Amino acid sequence: MRILDDAPVRKAFFRLMPLLVLCYFVAYLDRANVGFAAVHMSHDIGLTASAFGFGAGLFFLTYFLLEVPSNLLLARYGARRWIARIMLTWGAMSGAMAFVTNETGFYTLRLLLGAAEAGFFPGITYFVTLWFPAAYRARIMAFFLCAAPISLSLGGPVSGALLGLDGFLGIAGWRWMFIIEAVPAMALSVVVLRYLTDRPSDAAWLAPDERIELSERLATDAQQSSQLAEQGIFQALFNPRILLFGVANFAIVVAAYGVSFFLPRIIKEFGLSDLQTGFLSAVPYALAAIGLVWWGKRSDARLERRYHTVIPIVFASVGLAAAALLTNPAARTIAFSCAAIGCWAAMPVFWSLCFGNIPTKNAAGAIAVINAIANLGGFTGPSIMGFFRDHTGDFEVGLLVLAGVNLVAAGIVVLVGRKPTTPDILERAMHV
Template sequence: MKSRLNAPPIAADLASSTDTASFEAKTYAKVGRRLIPFLMLCYLGAYLDRVNVGFAKLQMLNDLRFSETVYGMGAGIFFLGYFLFEVPSNVILHRVGARNWLARIMLTWAVISACFVFVKTPTMFYVLRFLLGVAEAGFAPGVILYLTYWFPAARRAKALSLFFMAIPLAGIVGGPLSGYIMHAFAGVHGLAGWKWLFILEALPSLVLGVVILFYLDNGIAGAKWLTDAEKALLTRNVEKDKSQTVEHVSIRAFIGDRRLWLMASIYFCVVLGQYGLTFWLPTIIRRAGVADPLWVGIFTAIPYLCAIITLPLVGASADKRRERRLHLAIPMLVAAAGFATLPMLGSVGASIVCVSVAAAGILASSSQFWSLPTAVLGGMSAAAGIAAVNCFANLAGFFSPAIVGWLNDLTGKSTAGLIFISTAIVVGAGLVFLVPAKTVNR
């Protein structure tokens, strides 16, 4: 057998190409193992603190005599604070580094989340929800931006899918945990179960906010766990990806950029469905016939378990085929079908099947969407542009619970709210095809 040194030129080139591909695959796997699980854990903490109000609602509304409209307004007002401070937060992160800024975000939201134990009036509820949005502004888009420092566009959909698996993980872990806390801690030291919920679920974010300062690197250059060869490879790929970026778009130019308004509109529809699921899932399960908060929590884990299986499959398929639009639009239509069918069913089993379909579709859509704006933005314009798209779209987080809560009070049923969500998602899926394929399919 000939040695590699004496191999024919074509064979030598093939061997060299294989070695390079193997080294690159191992390097990105190493980066993924280092960053993604930890960032998922942080986002899981963020998501718990953001949406545990959906479980607290099962007891809090009765204790405080709040209406569905008050709850919907409070759940949604979080996103007004998020909207106002998200772009500046993401720009600051780009300038001062991810480590310090993400730690600041996590520590402040943990403290504010715990303060919900003091809520007595609608006004206090609204103020704390607004401040929670201010505190958390910039975290999710900040992480999305941070991942662009490490992963080129061709590898980003899979990385984003894995990161966004934290949302269904939060449902899988948070549902049973929230139900258990409200069931087991009710009356302990004279505090209602929903108050213990806010106190105990703030602790993970408090701890992780400190850990970030010691664990996270601001970028490739400062990563001591990478070899010089690995750093060179990662840097070369990221720089090459930036050179292929269609155009740098400043936040000032965002106002007149139809492409980014289109992306914001698409994501608005996705977020509307996402928070329609998040804020009302416990209520949907209860109305299907489950009374005990513990069992409500257990049943809410099932839809998120279905989503966590779906997300990596869709992300891997999108990267393999270098196709983005269908991998976003099809999950959106699947989610719309799940929401639209739900009002026709009455049993617990059938309701869980439909809401599982909706969860798998809408959460896959949430991760796949970010392959669009990250494909056309770079540098500081990415920091501003990603945050701008996210903050405008996240106004749906205000409108979704507010409108659904109002419709529920108006009709006495959940049917109108679910049809509203389903219709909005279908509109968003149609808008996807207005994005030119050549700008995102890479």
């Protein structure tokens, strides 16, 4: 069944998802643009590769610490208000990066940016469960997640062009980049506050019978969710299966972010200009955006999640290993493209797999736990790449480590990705 064949879902999709995709596009642009500023900013304020990787990853530490409370507050006060608040504060913190003058300032603002944005992605993920029936969630998540690689793809040339403003009004190009790219987030906070609708029952733009139909279908999905639905919130949040999903997501994110923050720097070492680097950096993520949407639809069509998650993870690991071992720039770009396609294609199906194992009444907290653990991978991946760059003089060992860590996710998904029908050892372990 295609999304457009179902009237209430179709209306919800076209009302909500374009705005959410645009918000995630801007979020990812503000999160990852530091990778394009890396060379010039590091030179101006005196950052080594290790210091840059550590600072880039610090974003995810405060994101991790505040993610669960942020998502619980979103569930309490509504996505419309809370997402608008997130966007306003992260826009301000992202713009403030333009005024960094030393290593300490860089670390501080990365921590503040993570605190400001905490809860955005898991909040949207939870929001999807409030609006879209289970049979559509892989393709919905794929559509939403495609904003990230598209942001990296389009953001590359844009960031490269903004770096070309170097010296305008006596301001460095990388500072202009942070200032200009912060404006959309702050503007969109107003749009979200006026336009988003928290639940189908609140949607005046749906016909009364459509509101009832969609609410009933979502209620049916909730009743058919995992056996975890009978547990208390504390038990659900710390259920071994949920924690293992978090570890698997951590391993995927280690690879995705380890590459994304350093890919512009790796490509620039091919001997390219800032603008050329931006355009070539866009290629892997443009392909990834196409791949993840197609793969999410394929998973929904077959209603299969586990191996639709494992296959792209393995594909990404092969791409990372090839990028480490190859020396030709064209061959390495192809290898990085394979890695990007695999990492991003796995994500929407992975989340659909999680939805089938999360109790609906505790979804906000459980999703936040999984994503919070994963965001430690956002700290670990760049740190691994920076460490090995400083100690070996290149990125090859770091890429091989990322490939190995990524494979851990495949093993975990094979082990725990089967939706439980009877209590198994993982469920029993919770009561020991």
